[in-house]
Structure formats: C-alpha cells, structure tokens
Amino acid sequence: MTSQLEHFRIKKNGDLIIVTPTVFDFxxxxxxxxxxxxxxxxxxxENPAKAVVDFQHVQRxxxxxxxxxxxxxRQMGAxxxxxxxxxxxxxxxxxxxxxxxxxxFEIFETLEEAVQxxx
Numbered sequence: 001m002t003s004q005l006e007h008f009r010i011k012k013n014g015d016l017i018i019v020t021p022t023v024f025d026f027x028x029x030x031x032x033x034x035x036x037x038x039x040x041x042x043x044x045x046e047n048p049a050k051a052v053v054d055f056q057h058v059q060r061x062x063x064x065x066x067x068x069x070x071x072x073x074r075q076m077g078a079x080x081x082x083x084x085x086x087x088x089x090x091x092x093x094x095x096x097x098x099x100x101x102x103x104x105f106e107i108f109e110t111l112e113e114a115v116q117x118x119x
Contacts, residue, residue, distance in 0.1 A: 007035040010042065016118050020054045026061035036068040043075035051076070052114040056086040066098070073104065085114035
C-alpha cells in the first residue's frame, strides 16, 4: 500500500515503511517545518517501528531536515529503527561528521540493501 503525503511518498512493505521524499530541496524553513509536521503526524498515527528513508530524489537539505529525521526517530520510540539509503556522497559525509552514521541511523548504498537489513 502506498500513501502520498505532501512532501513524502510512503510505501508499506509488511511492517517496514519506505519513506521517499518527493521534494528535491529541503533548504527552505517553511518546507522543513511542513515536512516535519507531516512526518511526525504520520508516525503518531501509524506507529511504525521500522523505516527506510530513500534519498534518491533529495538534492539539497539543511540541518533542519536532519532534525526532522531525528524527530521522526524519536517519535518511533526506543525500539524504532531507521535506515537511510541512496544518498549522494556529500550528504553521507554530513551524517558521518555529525556522528549519525552507524549510531542513530544506518546508511546503505541502495534501497535493496536497506530493506534487506531489516530481515
């Protein structure tokens, strides 16, 4: 089942959700605020425990977008797990510098690898 939100497409794959941002640019404050509200509301309604965020279409983002992902993870609870995938190398470097790669998020090269990590 696939749901279309304003800033994200959500696909359910069993108990795993795949979140694909539909916005290429998460630099604008208003866009980030709306995206955060949308993702948190989704998490409160659906209570997902496992999620993959597919960065294939994301070209640029601010630290506010990273905050959105952290808030989404917090909303999922202590047992919630988020894998990120299909990031541009410069984006992955940002997560490494912030010490989020391998600590808060697991980052994979492809969507398939990220999905497999939950099995």
